[in-house]
Amino acid sequence: xxxxxxxxxxxxxxxxxxxxxxxxxxxxxxxxxxxxxxxxxxxxxxxxxxxxxxxxxxxxxxxxxxxxxxxxxxxxxxxxxxxxxxxxxxxxxxxxxxxxxxxxxxxxxxxxxxxxxxxxxxxxxxxxxxxxxxxxxxxxxxxxxxxxxxxxxxxxxxxxxxxxxxxxxxxxxxxxxxxxxxxxxxxxxxxxxxxxxxxxxxxxxxxxxxxxxxxxxxxxxxxxxxxxxxxxxxxxxxxxxxxxxxxxxxxxxxxxxxxxxxxxxxxxxxxxxxxxxxxxxxxxxxxxxxxxxxxxxxxxxxxxxxxxxxxxxxxxxxxxxxxxxxxxxxxxxxxxxxxxxxxxxxxxxxxxxxxxxxxxxxxxxxxxxxxxxxxxxxxxxxxxxxxxxxxxxxxxxxxxxxxxxxxxxxxxxxxxxxxxxxxxxxxxxxxxxxxxxxxxxxxxxxxxxxxxxxxxxxxxxxxxxxxxxxxxxxxxxxxxxxxxxxxxxxxxxxxxxxxxxxxx
Amino acid sequence: xxxxxxxxxxxxxxxxxxxxxxxxxxxxxxxxxxxxxxxxxxxxxxxxxxxxxxxxxxxxxxxxxxxxxxxxxxxxxxxxxxxxxxxxxxxxxxxxxxxxxxxxxxxxxxxxxxxxxxxxxxxxxxxxxxxxxxxxxxxxxxxxxxxxxxxxxxxxxxxxxxxxxxxxxxxxxxxxxxxxxxxxxxxxxxxxxxxx
Numbered sequence: 001x002x003x004x005x006x007x008x009x010x011x012x013x014x015x016x017x018x019x020x021x022x023x024x025x026x027x028x029x030x031x032x033x034x035x036x037x038x039x040x041x042x043x044x045x046x047x048x049x050x051x052x053x054x055x056x057x058x059x060x061x062x063x064x065x066x067x068x069x070x071x072x073x074x075x076x077x078x079x080x081x082x083x084x085x086x087x088x089x090x091x092x093x094x095x096x097x098x099x100x101x102x103x104x105x106x107x108x109x110x111x112x113x114x115x116x117x118x119x120x121x122x123x124x125x126x127x128x129x130x131x132x133x134x135x136x137x138x139x140x141x142x143x144x145x146x147x148x149x150x151x152x153x154x155x156x157x158x159x160x161x162x163x164x165x166x167x168x169x170x171x172x173x174x175x176x177x178x179x180x181x182x183x184x185x186x187x188x189x190x191x192x193x194x195x196x197x198x199x200x201x202x203x204x205x206x207x208x209x210x211x212x213x214x215x216x217x218x219x220x221x222x223x224x225x226x227x228x229x230x231x232x233x234x235x236x237x238x239x240x241x242x243x244x245x246x247x248x249x250x251x252x253x254x255x256x257x258x259x260x261x262x263x264x265x266x267x268x269x270x271x272x273x274x275x276x277x278x279x280x281x282x283x284x285x286x287x288x289x290x291x292x293x294x295x296x297x298x299x300x301x302x303x304x305x306x307x308x309x310x311x312x313x314x315x316x317x318x319x320x321x322x323x324x325x326x327x328x329x330x331x332x333x334x335x336x337x338x339x340x341x342x343x344x345x346x347x348x349x350x351x352x353x354x355x356x357x358x359x360x361x362x363x364x365x366x367x368x369x370x371x372x373x374x375x376x377x378x379x380x381x382x383x384x385x386x387x388x389x390x391x392x393x394x395x396x397x398x399x400x401x402x403x404x405x406x407x408x409x410x411x412x413x414x415x416x417x418x419x420x421x422x423x424x425x426x427x428x429x430x431x432x433x434x435x436x437x438x439x440x441x442x443x444x445x446x447x448x449x450x451x452x453x454x455x456x457x458x459x460x461x462x463x464x465x466x467x468x469x470x471x472x473x474x475x476x477x478x479x480x481x482x483x484x485x486x487x488x489x490x491x492x493x494x495x496x497x498x499x500x501x502x503x504x
Numbered sequence: 505x506x507x508x509x510x511x512x513x514x515x516x517x518x519x520x521x522x523x524x525x526x527x528x529x530x531x532x533x534x535x536x537x538x539x540x541x542x543x544x545x546x547x548x549x550x551x552x553x554x555x556x557x558x559x560x561x562x563x564x565x566x567x568x569x570x571x572x573x574x575x576x577x578x579x580x581x582x583x584x585x586x587x588x589x590x591x592x593x594x595x596x597x598x599x600x601x602x603x604x605x606x607x608x609x610x611x612x613x614x615x616x617x618x619x620x621x622x623x624x625x626x627x628x629x630x631x632x633x634x635x636x637x638x639x640x641x642x643x644x645x646x647x648x649x650x651x652x653x654x655x656x657x658x659x660x661x662x663x664x665x666x667x668x669x670x671x672x673x674x675x676x677x678x679x680x681x682x683x684x685x686x687x688x689x690x691x692x693x694x695x696x697x698x699x700x
Contacts, residue, residue, distance in 0.1 A: 441667055452633070481542075481544070495620070
């Protein structure tokens with residue numbers, strides 16, 4: 001079969017029902033504007049209807065103008081009526097095939113397939129999005145693209161699917177939802193909602209005093225006194241954040257399943273309303289990371305994230321598909337990490353602490369950060385005649401900083417096993433990164449002026465995967481070199497002082 | 505052997521010793537106990553071109569000139585009570601002079617590079633210093649860059665990139681001919697190797 005012979009295919013005809021809805025939703029602001037503008041001339045409803053009709057026609061046209069095909073070399077997508085577009089992705093560049101389905105798609109048995117090349121963190125990374133394939137067709141397509149197998153004939157496909165090819169590594173257990181409130185993902189939601197309500201009330205000139213329930217609430221708070229009111233408001237906020245965080249957890253991770261397929265991929269499926277299936281090729285895996293945000297750590301929870309080339313990390317980790325386990329018991333996160341890298345040693349290896357000098361540096365830095373703030377508040381208070389309690393309250397940040405420094409010092413640790421370089425650091429988010437030694441492609445040794453005085457160095461292993469750089473902060477000079485030598489044997493040998501090798 | 509015929513210098517002294525306001529570190533307080541003797545990394549073998557001192561001076565001076573110009577304009581635009589303006593100007597002049605005299609020499613003492621048969625090794629910075637080592641087998645591209653100011657001083661920057669966004673090795677202030685030779689040899693070494 002050659003490229004020219006491959007027939008162009010249409011998206012699923014059921015998309016004829018989805019596209020118009022998508023268009024109308026997307027055009028909603030414009031339609032609203034049309035309605036408002038039209039109502040000044042007395043026939044807003046008519047203009048609104050015309051707008052909706054145009055959106056529906058445009059949505060319908062999308063199905064008729066979109067075609068795709070999968071040739072032996074490329075995935076091609078052709079679309080547009082007036083402005084014709086052809087996007088093509090070479091099949092040997094395909095790194096990710098993500099399958100998502102919103103509620104409307106799910107009701108109609110459809111999925112959206114995004115074929116990505118994993119080149120960058122940008123959203124428009126040259127991928128091809130096939131919005132609207134039948135769910136059954138999509139799973140075959142994913143196997144074909146990722147495992148580079150020729151598309152099987154229909155009967156072979158059913159046969160292959162009959163065999164149980166996957167092993168389940170992890171599955172969400174309902175009791176893990178108790179970790180939901182500690183993810184704090186709800187803070188953003190509460191903040192956005194609060195801002196929206198305040199803005200709307202402001203714009204509409206609503207006086208909170210004129211709304212019955214709010215007035216009662218205000219009176220109740222006023223009767224509690226200042227301290228009582230602060231406690232009550234804080235408790236209400238905490239409760240709201242907890243509720244929204246838990247809701248977010250359930251929406252995002254319900255039905256979470258991590259499986260390994262014999263073709264060399266890990267599959268992640270999750271989602272309550274909108275389902276997502278992402279894949280990670282094992283040959284692109286360079287390690288795993290167990291991360292424990294402070295709150296989650298306080299209740300014994302942790303997450304597991306893949307270190308793989310071409311996958312998003314950080315804030316985008318959940319959307320970018322590198323998440324291997326949502327917040328769950330720490331032991332579970334470690335078990336999943338060990339299964340994914342096929343070895344327990346990186347997780348159990350004892351870590352070498354960084355010693356008293358690194359510890360002192362944590363404290364110096366914490367104090368250098370907050371003492372000037374306290375001093376500034378004190379000076380400003382004196383100049384501006386603030387009450388003394390303002391200054392007294394700012395003193396709280398000193399013990400907080402010291403506690404943080406102590407925890408940060410406790411977190412520091414590193415080790416080198418035959419398979420991996422292990423580095424742990426952080427307090428607000430403690431991360432234990434286990435980077436496979438083959439994945440390391442360079443070493444950076446950073447020494448600030450103060451680090452040189454303390455005889456410390458921050459060793460960074462660079463890699464093409466994940467965060468691109470995994471640091472071992474503030475290790476003693478000689479220990480850093482020992483780690484370098486173990487992690488990449490021979491690399492630093494020609495550059496060592498006082499050895500014969502150095503003169504070679 | 506890579507780059508054997510390049511102009512070599514006597515074995516370099518430790519740049520940390522050469523860096524002017526740098527007191528010796530405190531005595532070793534003992535890291536983790538280890539039977540093997542302590543390893544010590546020597547600085548890379550080659551210095552950059554001495555003309556780099558003038559280049560860094562010119563670059564820093566240019567930046568400070570902009571700040572000073574802005575401050576003078578601010579001073580002239582203020583009709584009365586210029587005490588603070590003059591003070592700020594004086595502080596800027598002192599800081600600028602200190603920076604322009606100290607930084608380039610300190611930098612020159614630190615900036616070094618070396619290309620061994622299997623690895624590239626660089627050292628850069630001044631107040632904060634960084635050493636970077638990358639295996640030749642992991643090099644993806646070798647780029648040269650000559651900005652207008654660098655051209656004026658006959659200098660080149662060489663950037664050796666790896667597949668990691670955090671792993672680029674940059675050598676600033678190389679003599680142009682040396683840079684070209686380095687690029688040629690590294691490119692020849694790294695051809696047709698998969699470095700991811």
